[in-house]
Amino acid sequence: MNAHRALAASALVPLLLVAGCGGSPQRDGNNSGVVSGVSRSDNTGYTGILLPKPYVLPDVSLASSKGGSFSLTKDTAGKLTLVFFGYTNCPDVCQVVMGTIASSYARLSTAEKAKVQVAFVTTDPQRDTTKVLRSYLARLNPSFIGLTGNIADLEAAGKPMGVFIKKGAKLPSGGYDVSHSSTVIAVDGRGKAPLVWNSTPSPAQMTADIHKMMATGLA
Numbered sequence: 001m002n003a004h005r006a007l008a009a010s011a012l013v014p015l016l017l018v019a020g021c022g023g024s025p026q027r028d029g030n031n032s033g034v035v036s037g038v039s040r041s042d043n044t045g046y047t048g049i050l051l052p053k054p055y056v057l058p059d060v061s062l063a064s065s066k067g068g069s070f071s072l073t074k075d076t077a078g079k080l081t082l083v084f085f086g087y088t089n090c091p092d093v094c095q096v097v098m099g100t101i102a103s104s105y106a107r108l109s110t111a112e113k114a115k116v117q118v119a120f121v122t123t124d125p126q127r128d129t130t131k132v133l134r135s136y137l138a139r140l141n142p143s144f145i146g147l148t149g150n151i152a153d154l155e156a157a158g159k160p161m162g163v164f165i166k167k168g169a170k171l172p173s174g175g176y177d178v179s180h181s182s183t184v185i186a187v188d189g190r191g192k193a194p195l196v197w198n199s200t201p202s203p204a205q206m207t208a209d210i211h212k213m214m215a216t217g218l219a
Helices: 095-105 130-138 151-160 203-216
Strands: 018-021 050-056 061-063 070-072 078-088 116-122 145-148 165-170 176-181 186-187 190-199
Touching: 050 151, 078 095, 078 151, 078 203, 095 116, 095 203, 116 130, 116 151, 130 145, 145 176, 151 165, 186 203, 190 203
Parallel strands: 078 116, 116 145
Antiparallel strands: 018 176, 050 190, 061 070, 061 145, 078 186, 165 176, 186 190
16 A cells, blocks of 8 residues: 655665555555655654755645634644544545554643644545534544645645645546545644655554654754
8 A cells, every 4th residue: 555665874865655545555656746755864854754954834724613713824833733644434544544643643742742743634625615624633533633624735745745645536336536645744833744654554653753843843
């Protein structure tokens, strides 16, 4: 399901990771927005990838499962926000990633939780209404925020962070697959994303990275 390029400790190497929930991984050779420009060095002390040049979040407002709208710049200010693009009908990757995020969040202290939020951005707005997102996230953690909108706004939100969205082939069940990048993006509360997880860490590893970001001023 996941595909990634092995990374050498002595160099910064581009890395791609794409998830097609219910399908096979896809690589895009046409520069159409697959996760790109993501590199890592093994001596950072993070399980995630510390970006040499942090992503700058776009000023895009989406409909929130909490009601009203949510801006990826204004409503992430002052908090470490973990952002994941996926969809509720995803049978595998999204469940694993969101389960990891939920378990990691549960490990935080009450004071730490007040400084951290989770935003699940749908890649399937046709099916994922705010009501559907609210029900889906309630099973993980009621504090998590679900975001949706028209496809143009969702693509605009994801593109600066190397996230692509693609409706895939129809499935025998009558539904359809949705291909999307499986990166979790750590937004620092100042409109930038300095750290990403391109392969799912353990909850303990993600929590350790969150603690390190807080301790070093990255969040």
